[in-house]
Amino acid sequence: MAPIVNVRGLGSCLGGAQILSGITCTIERGEVVAIVGSSGSGKSTFLRALNYLTPFSEGEVEIAGQRLRPGLSERTHAGELRAVRTRVGMVFQSFHLFPHLTVMGNIVEAPCQVLGTEARAARRSAEALLERVGLTAYAEALPRTLSGGQQQRVAIARALAMEPEVLLLDEPTSALDPRLVGEVLAVIADLAAGGQTMLIVTHEMAFARRVANRVLVLAGGSIVESGTPAEVLDRPQTAATRELLGKV
Amino acid sequence: MSVSRAAISPRGYRETSLLLFAVFLAAAAAAQEGADDSLAQVQTRGVLRWAGDVQGGEPYVYQDPEDHTRLLGFEVEIAEDLARRIGARAEFVQNDWQNLIPSLERGDFDVILNGLEITENRLARVAFTRPYYAFTETLMVRREQTSVRALADLRGHRVGTLANSLAFDIVQAAPGIDVVIYEGVEEPYIDLEQGRLDGVVLDNVIAKRYGAVHARLMTAATVGDGIYAAAVRPADRALLAALNDALGEMIAEGKLRSILTRWQLWDERQAGLTVGEPRAAPTHGAVRESSLPRLTMEHLLLFVRGAGFTIVISTLAMVLAVSGGLLLSVARRYGGLLPRATAAGYIQLFRGTPVLLQLYVLYYGLAPLLTLNAFTAAVIGLGMNYAAYEAEIYRAGLEAVPIGQTEAALALGMSRALALRRIVLPQALRVALPGIANDFIALLKDSSLVSVITVVELTKQMTITAVDLRGWFLPGLLCASLYLSMSYPLARLAQRLERRLSLGTS
Numbered sequence: 124m125a126p127i128v129n130v131r132g133l134g135s136c137l138g139g140a141q142i143l144s145g146i147t148c149t150i151e152r153g154e155v156v157a158i159v160g161s162s163g164s165g166k167s168t169f170l171r172a173l174n175y176l177t178p179f180s181e182g183e184v185e186i187a188g189q190r191l192r193p194g195l196s197e198r199t200h201a202g203e204l205r206a207v208r209t210r211v212g213m214v215f216q217s218f219h220l221f222p223h224l225t226v227m228g229n230i231v232e233a234p235c236q237v238l239g240t241e242a243r244a245a246r247r248s249a250e251a252l253l254e255r256v257g258l259t260a261y262a263e264a265l266p267r268t269l270s271g272g273q274q275q276r277v278a279i280a281r282a283l284a285m286e287p288e289v290l291l292l293d294e295p296t297s298a299l300d301p302r303l304v305g306e307v308l309a310v311i312a313d314l315a316a317g318g319q320t321m322l323i324v325t326h327e328m329a330f331a332r333r334v335a336n337r338v339l340v341l342a343g344g345s346i347v348e349s350g351t352p353a354e355v356l357d358r359p360q361t362a363a364t365r366e367l368l369g370k371v
Numbered sequence: 372m373s374v375s376r377a378a379i380s381p382r383g384y385r386e387t388s389l390l391l392f393a394v395f396l397a398a399a400a401a402a403q404e405g406a407d408d409s410l411a412q413v414q415t416r417g418v419l420r421w422a423g424d425v426q427g428g429e430p431y432v433y434q435d436p437e438d439h440t441r442l443l444g445f446e447v448e449i450a451e452d453l454a455r456r457i458g459a460r461a462e463f464v465q466n467d468w469q470n471l472i473p474s475l476e477r478g479d480f481d482v483i484l485n486g487l488e489i490t491e492n493r494l495a496r497v498a499f500t501r502p503y504y505a506f507t508e509t510l511m512v513r514r515e516q517t518s519v520r521a522l523a524d525l526r527g528h529r530v531g532t533l534a535n536s537l538a539f540d541i542v543q544a545a546p547g548i549d550v551v552i553y554e555g556v557e558e559p560y561i562d563l564e565q566g567r568l569d570g571v572v573l574d575n576v577i578a579k580r581y582g583a584v585h586a587r588l589m590t591a592a593t594v595g596d597g598i599y600a601a602a603v604r605p606a607d608r609a610l611l612a613a614l615n616d617a618l619g620e621m622i623a624e625g626k627l628r629s630i631l632t633r634w635q636l637w638d639e640r641q642a643g644l645t646v647g648e649p650r651a652a653p654t655h656g657a658v659r660e661s662s663l664p665r666l667t668m669e670h671l672l673l674f675v676r677g678a679g680f681t682i683v684i685s686t687l688a689m690v691l692a693v694s695g696g697l698l699l700s701v702a703r704r705y706g707g708l709l710p711r712a713t714a715a716g717y718i719q720l721f722r723g724t725p726v727l728l729q730l731y732v733l734y735y736g737l738a739p740l741l742t743l744n745a746f747t748a749a750v751i752g753l754g755m756n757y758a759a760y761e762a763e764i765y766r767a768g769l770e771a772v773p774i775g776q777t778e779a780a781l782a783l784g785m786s787r788a789l790a791l792r793r794i795v796l797p798q799a800l801r802v803a804l805p806g807i808a809n810d811f812i813a814l815l816k817d818s819s820l821v822s823v824i825t826v827v828e829l830t831k832q833m834t835i836t837a838v839d840l841r842g843w844f845l846p847g848l849l850c851a852s853l854y855l856s857m858s859y860p861l862a863r864l865a866q867r868l869e870r871r872l873s874l875g876t877s
Binding site for chain 1: 773775776778779780781782783784785786787789793794797798801
């Protein structure tokens with residue numbers, strides 16, 4: 124079976140500065156990949172290139188059966204981008220829930236508006252998702268009344284409502300009060316156990332070790348190390364990884 | 372207390388009051404005789420301040436097109452001659468024509484000399500000199516209206532005239548005519564030609580100069596006649612007498628005739644003036660007391676009607692402004708180069724020029740290309756102007772929505788347009804709502820400007836009634852309270868929206 128993500132020679136230039144260069148990797152269906160690196164290493168840019176939220180300038184991405192290339196525009200390639208984004212979900216560091224919609228409204232918005240799912244069916248799947256993230260009681264609440272951890276769980280449910288083949292999570296716990304990190308990680312671990320393909324940019328090394336099949340280390344816009352958590356985190360091969368892990 | 376009360380029997384009371392009244396009358400008469408240094412004042416000052424409105428235009432009083440500091444007109448020449456004869460220099464005071472009499476009463480000038488027709492109502496209020504001009508009221512129509520022979524033929528039609536003129540009284544007295552009020556003499560004929568009116572009644576002097584120049588218009592009938600005279604405050608008897616003597620001299624010497632002839636105003640009617648007796652000043656006080664109109668139920672209904680017009684015009688204009696503003700702000704933020712530049716230019720143009728000017732251009736300026744009726748022009752004019760302001764309010768609202776909202780929407784597969792419609796705009800609107808409500812309040816008040824294009828809304832109704840009642844206080848109070856009763860609920864709404872919004876963001 125072909126890999127679900129296939130990145131070849133990905134490079135990105137922003138205002139003359141090289142943010143990413145020569146990133147090549149493949150990810151299999153069902154894999155959970157943790158992407159780690161110091162800030163400015165390009166890990167978020169890499170993740171956002173995978174659904175073209177941040178355009179890239181070199182290379183090629185194949186994801187969930189769709190192809191992305193440099194030079195696509197939101198206006199003229201709306202159809203191609205839509206095809207990718209309906210198959211690739213994303214969870215942001217600061218949630219970006221829609222504040223004018225209820226929790227339920229946030230979850231059913233895209234299925235109804237983008238996929239044309241019938242409202243009642245969308246609500247039924249949303250209820251199932253809310254149960255999965257432990258927020259059944261909050262369906263009619265407005266996002267601002269929820270804690271950060273609850274909001275991030277709603278954001279995960281919102282992404283899952285599109286039944287994505289790949290889920291991209293961009294530092295999903297970095298904006299959270301430390302007390303609330305656990306509830307979000309528990310949900311992600313549960314997804315991993317259910318076979319959801321995920322790419323997670325994270326600083327939580329212990330979590331990466333527990334949940335990820337593979338760890339990618341980015342430094343200076345390139346992948347400097349890749350392997351199982353045991354390989355990368357216990358026996359780092361490069362200075363960059365050792366520095367990141369505080370094992371200088 | 373009880374003693375003194377018993378002392379004044381009903382009869383005694385009457386006698387006492389009669390006595391008091393006699394004393395009062397004598398004192399008042401003495402005060403009047405003694406206080407009338409009106410002529411002496413003018414002579415000491417060496418200046419006779421006379422008032423008119425240059426908007427009345429040629430041939431009355433108007434600016435010399437070659438030299439804007441100079442005034443021309445047959446009344447300028449009469450005023451200068453009169454002033455010279457009573458030993459003073461004439462000094463012109465510009466005053467809105469409708470309010471010449473209140474301003475005279477306030478003491479802003481000494482005499483009105485500006486096509487002021489002698490009417491019953493005015494006789495109760497000012498003292499007229501002997502007349503200096505006899506005119507007729509001319510009904511003009513379009514050439515194709517051959518069946519119109521009298522005002523009665525225009526029943527159920529719109530007829531234009533000047534506010535508070537004799538012509539206005541004549542048109543209003545004719546049953547079933549929809550009177551449309553103007554402040555300038557050019558505009559009614561433009562509207563007649565455009566078909567927005569079916570007749571115009573104005574003094575023959577005006578009709579000849581402003582109406583007859585339109586090739587498509589013709590005179591249908593003469594519907595009345597009257598005389599122009601100068602007016603002074605009733606108490607200024609000495610000044611009145613001096614002016615009457617001076618006018619008599621002008622007539623006797625043929626000076627008036629030569630002035631009128633030079634302005635092509637002389638006709639056989641004027642010959643009658645030379646033998647006419649000076650118009651007696653009214654015995655003021657008694658006349659004034661009994662003839663002063665009061666605020667009636669009918670006035671109140673007119674005010675409510677005016678307020679209704681204000682609300683309807685403002686609401687329709689706001690609907691236009693809100694949707695137009697939305698279009699402009701979206702074009703400006705998300706559009707290509709051309710829509711962006713167009714929207715920016717529109718906003719600059721409409722925010723940077725007075726709405727009064729825009730209304731004039733829309734209604735009169737564009738009339739040859741696009742004939743809008745007054746109501747439509749009012750709604751469109753105000754709506755287009757306010758659209759520019761709403762666009763700026765939306766822009767602030769759009770900028771207040773974090774970029775992450777768009778990103779989250781795009782990441783879910785939404786197109787830019789869908790993200791804008793479903794995610795960004797609803798949030799931007801919430802930010803903009805208090806501003807929109809505030810603008811609606813401003814629009815309610817700005818809607819008074821549409822009176823320049825003949826729409827009678829609340830403020831215009833107030834000025835009409837004020838002139839009718841010869842007092843601004845009560846109509847002003849009534850008008851203000853109606854505006855307040857419309858704007859206060861809106862202000863409360865804006866406040867509540869603001870409070871809700873701040874809760875939403877905290």
